[in-house]
Amino acid sequence: MHSSQRDFHRVVAIDGPAASGKSSVARALARRLGFVYVNSGAIYRAITWHLLKNGIHTEEIDRISEALESAAITSRIGDGESHIVIDYVDPADHLRDDRVNQSVAHVSRFPLVREIVAQKLHEHARSEDLVVEGRDIGSVVFPDTPYKFYVDASPEVRLQRRAAQGERDEIALRDHADFSRLVSPLVIAEDAHVIDTSHLTVEKVVHEILTRLQETGLRIQTI
Numbered sequence: 001m002h003s004s005q006r007d008f009h010r011v012v013a014i015d016g017p018a019a020s021g022k023s024s025v026a027r028a029l030a031r032r033l034g035f036v037y038v039n040s041g042a043i044y045r046a047i048t049w050h051l052l053k054n055g056i057h058t059e060e061i062d063r064i065s066e067a068l069e070s071a072a073i074t075s076r077i078g079d080g081e082s083h084i085v086i087d088y089v090d091p092a093d094h095l096r097d098d099r100v101n102q103s104v105a106h107v108s109r110f111p112l113v114r115e116i117v118a119q120k121l122h123e124h125a126r127s128e129d130l131v132v133e134g135r136d137i138g139s140v141v142f143p144d145t146p147y148k149f150y151v152d153a154s155p156e157v158r159l160q161r162r163a164a165q166g167e168r169d170e171i172a173l174r175d176h177a178d179f180s181r182l183v184s185p186l187v188i189a190e191d192a193h194v195i196d197t198s199h200l201t202v203e204k205v206v207h208e209i210l211t212r213l214q215e216t217g218l219r220i221q222t223i
């Protein structure tokens with residue numbers, strides 16, 4: 001069934017490539033607005049972790065499909081953020097494991113997986129105002145929201161940011177997979193406002209987004 005934005009509460013979409021700064025910005029923005037923060041990448045990561053934990057190879061679409069049909073994928077809201085729970089386990093501590101980093105772009109190319117994540121996000125938006133970060137939020141998941149942003153940073157800055165987080169993440173490989181995927185690749189939605197965060201603080205980016213949201217007609221009561 002096709003859902004339209006009228007079925008949903010307000011959604012601010014923050015898309016961009018890995019390590020572009022979107023998580024820090026989206027989280028801080030959600031707090032300022034009093035909206036729930038949703039990291040859609042975390043849902044892809046939780047699914048990837050669940051498959052790997054169950055010994056399912058990320059090429060085996062039949063087994064992936066079976067595993068996801070029987071998995072209970074739910075979420076809980078705590079501290080203004082949505083947390084994914086899969087088969088009653090909160091995988092938060094494993095979402096950035098090396099093996100998840102290596103496989104997540106792979107798993108997220110399957111239409112079945114994308115459909116499950118989109119459904120989760122739509123469910124959320126039926127009951128809450130959201131700030132959602134991801135790759136296809138403004139282009140595919142909530143194409144009708146008027147509040148779309150695309151945040152980017154230079155490859156050097158993005159690599160530095162990951163290194164500062166102490167993570168090994170093959171950003172170039174994930175970029176390639178994210179941009180070249182057949183279904184819902186990373187694109188800049190036509191009506192998205194683009195921000196290069198390379199030389200901006202999180203506060204500056206949030207300020208720019210809040211200003212833009214006001215211009216776009218969002219009535220803001222920041223907290």
Ligand code: DC
Nearest residue numbers: 018040041044104105108134135136
């Ligand atoms: O935002 P992140 O780096 O944690 O996302 C992890 C992966 O999930 C990313 O490489 C591609 C996938 N992803 C996606 O395909 N679509 C989204 N909306 C969010 C993430």
